[in-house]
């Protein structure tokens with residue numbers, strides 16, 4: 001490795017980490033090939049993050065578009081959130097007793113989220129989606145859950161199926177996304193194709209007596225941001241009403257990001273239950289399950305079990321409370337809307353100017369671009385996207401101080417801290433990448 005190698009300190013730490021952490025990391029999606037001299041998966045180590053920027057241990061500074069995989073809506077280390085947390089921290093970190101903040105934050109969520117009449121707190125998106133599914137099963141006394149190919153709902157065994165199946169894999173065959181998931185669980189999951197109106201209708205018609213819920217990411221945020229087709233969420237809503245099946249929105253990525261009331265407000269379709277995490281705490285670990293009271297009230301003593309040592313701890317609740325205050329009062333959505341729209345338009349223009357077949361899709365707070373020459377409506381449509389080219393551009397952008405994720409399927413996230421200069425710099429870096437890369441031209 002040359003002495004001036006950009007990621008020298010990171011690589012040194014990664015080699016050390018590999019002795020003590022399986023795979024050298026605590027989360028496999030953090031491993032990238034492009035930064036490693038031997039093109040093996042390895043990790044950049046972070047030093048600090050503030051506002052729209054993140055620094056690595058080699059002193060490289062980046063405009064951050066990963067934002068911790070989505071949570072950092074206001075900007076890293078937001079002063080108002082940090083101050084509130086530091087004040088709260090002096091009063092204690094965990095009580096295992098009720099505290100008034102639970103009511104305060106629940107009320108704030110209820111004032112923002114259309115489906116929320118009651119709320120329960122958890123710590124991660126995985127816990128929240130797992131709880132929504134248990135509530136649905138407990139309420140309906142049915143066992144099967146419908147999910148969509150390419151949708152990701154966290155690491156719990158019940159839902160970790162067909163999150164990233166090989167393209168062309170038959171949708172009707174649930175594919176466990178990890179070793180260690182009991183084979184028996186695949187009988188409890190039905191996989192559907194996103195945006196396919198007929199197939200889900202047929203499935204509900206035939207199997208509704210066994211189906212407790214449909215769970216979906218209302219915008220496919222783990223497969224390059226594929227929006228729902230016009231009327232698709234309403235179609236799901238109507239089918240669920242017709243067949244006594246619960247509709248669950250996994251708003252872990254979309255919640256508080258697409259709009260103050262999440263995707264359900266944006267698309268004007270109210271689910272029965274929803275799971276939130278990420279942007280709720282602007283980086284502090286907190287999650288919530290929200291839903292209509294008659295579903296949520298199934299949670300409780302001798303009914304559906306839900307709880308946890310760290311659930312509703314005062315530190316995370318304080319972060320959520322401060323974050324929601326800013327979201328309810330501030331101009332966060334205008335800032336993100338303006339920046340994100342201009343970045344989407346800017347990238348689309350670069351595709352045109354450089355005559356590169358490309359697609360930019362999504363919403364100002366959360367979008368992605370693809371090297372592809374057609375629209376993308378379903379997970380399988382992604383098979384024609386040149387994700388290797390995206391990875392090459394990713395490495396180029398890192399060298400120019402812009403951090404996307406190497407995985408093209410992960411969204412670009414925007415925070416309220418990104419500035420006009422950041423936008424200008426980013427579009428210039430992408431243009432430079434397009435001019436240097438050997439890309440297919442129209």
Ligand SMILES: Cc1ncc(COP(=O)(O)O)c(C=O)c1O
Nearest residue numbers: 124125126152153154252253277
């Ligand atoms: C849509 C969605 N649901 C659930 C999860 C799981 O959340 P967590 O990583 O907090 O467990 C994620 C994580 O990225 C997600 O994107």
